[in-house]
Amino acid sequence: NAGAKSTEDDQQTSPTASVKALPASNTDTYDFSFINALKQRLYSNLQLQVPLPLVNLTQSEAIYYKENVVVSVDGALDIAMATVHQNNTLWRMHRKRRITASRCYELFTYCNNANPNWPRKIDSLINSTFTGNAATDYGNSCESLARQVYQCQYGQVHSTGLLINPSIPWLGFSPDGLKMHSGVIYKLIEIKCPVLGKTSGVEGFISELPYLKYDNQQLFPYCLNTNHKYYGQVQLAMFLLNIELCDFVIFSSFDNSIFVIEVERDDVFLQALITKLHYVYFRYYLKMLSS
Incomplete structure (x- = not known):
């Protein structure tokens, strides 16, 4: 279930709005309470409804895994x-x-390939030469401003780097932001800045985004497409922090407008996702890393 809504500690605002951005000095603030809250999340012992199978590693795989x-x-x-x-x-x-979360859906769906070439697939990820394009450059240039606009409406956002839960250290993700309430991290922030936002406010292109679905029978008609890589990305991130909610934020630099969709954790999807990723990592990914 997903919808553009806010929880009790968020400021009430419409899902689509345009505001003047906060000064940069008000963003990306670290404090001891956030670091302590993050540490508590990293202590989370992650559990699936069906436990992951035990794996037998070669000596080189076991050494690499333990050391790296x-x-x-x-x-x-x-x-x-x-x-x-x-x-x-x-x-x-x-x-x-x-x-990582940004790659997980690609590997998840590749498991359905009738004639997979796993060495080639894994190599394309591990040794990728992709350094960005016009779309990613635009997104990166807008992300800080988008975070400021979101903060102005929904409250403080905390930034961090790559997050790894020690109970499943072969997975990781880099969040665009995290929200706290009463000293507890409870919500993931994922920001998207589509190029369409150069020339139009969010309301002008929201219906064109392939990663959203529209259902006019719902109170909040737009939701995240469950068959898109962004769904896998935010679900894996929520799992690794053991949290239940994500604000999926779409930003337009044309008028500094944002549209916020609240995404809930999907444990049925996560069971299938983590199970397949576990197979891929210990059957193919680790082998290539350690060779």
Whole structure:
């Protein structure tokens, strides 16, 4: 279930709105309460309804996994703090060792390929030469402003780097933001800045976005398409932090408007997703990393 709505500690506002952005100095604020809340989330012992199977690793795989993938809570917190800008050598190194939220749906659906070439598929991810294009450059340039606009309406957003839950250290994600209430992290923020937002406010292009579905029978008619990679991205992120909610934020730089869709955690989808990712990682991904 997903809809453009707000919870009790959020400011009430329409899902689509345009406001003047906050000064940059008011964003990305770290404090001890956030660091402590993040540490508590990283202590979460993640559970699935059906446990993941045990795996037998080769000696080289076991050594690589122990030395490069396994991480303590304090180690995970250090990585999160050291990679806050999400674009440095350490961030890229730790992402390469794991299946990340932005890649997970691609691997999940590739499991349905009748004639898969897993070595080629994994190599294309581990050794990707993609450094961005016009769409990603635009999105990156707008993300900070989009976060400020969201903050102005919905309250403070905390930034962090790559997050790894030590109970499943072979997965990871880099959130666009996290929200706290009463000292507890309870909501993920995922920001998208489509190029269509260069020339139109969000209301002018919302119906054209392939990752949204429209149902006029619902109170909040727009929801995230469950068959799109962004759905897998936010679901895996919620799972790894053991939280239930995500605000999916769509931003337009044309008029600084945003549209917010609240996405709820989907445990049925997550069971299937994590089970397949576990198979892919320990059958193919780790083998290539350790070879």
